[in-house]
Amino acid sequence: MDKKRLDYYKKKLIARREDLLRTIARTEEEGRAADDDPTVDLADKAANSYTKEFLFGMTNSDRSMLAMIDEALKRIKTSEYGLCANCQEEMLPKRLEAVPWAKHCVTCQEKKEQGLL
DSSP states (O other), rough: OOHHHHHHHHHHHHHHHHHHHHHHHHHHHHHHHHHHHHOHHHHHHHHHHHHHHHHHHHHHHHHHHHHHHHHHHHHHHHHHHTOOOTOBBBBOOHHHHHHOOOOOOHHHHHHHHTTOO
C-alpha cells in the first residue's frame, strides 16, 4: 500500500479513536450521574439501574472497537496494515474504507464468522 493511502487510513483511524474516547468518557459520566440520583421510588431506581447497565454495556462495546483500532494502528507501524491476518492477501480498498480496523479480508472474515477459521 502506498504511503498516501496509508496516511489516509491512519488519520481516519485516529479520528475514530478520538471520537470513541470522547464517547466512552461521556457515557461513563452519564452512568455515574444516573447513580447519583437520590430517587426514593422503586420504579425510578429500577429505571436508573437499567439506564446505568445500558450505558456501561455501550462503553464495553466501544472499548472493544477501541482495541481493534489500536491493533490496526500497530499494524500500520509494522507495515502489516491492509494485509489479511489469515491469508496474507491485500484487502480491497472498499473493505478498508468501510471497516478501516478490519483484520481479515471478506472471505476470511466470513470463514471466521462461520467458525471455520
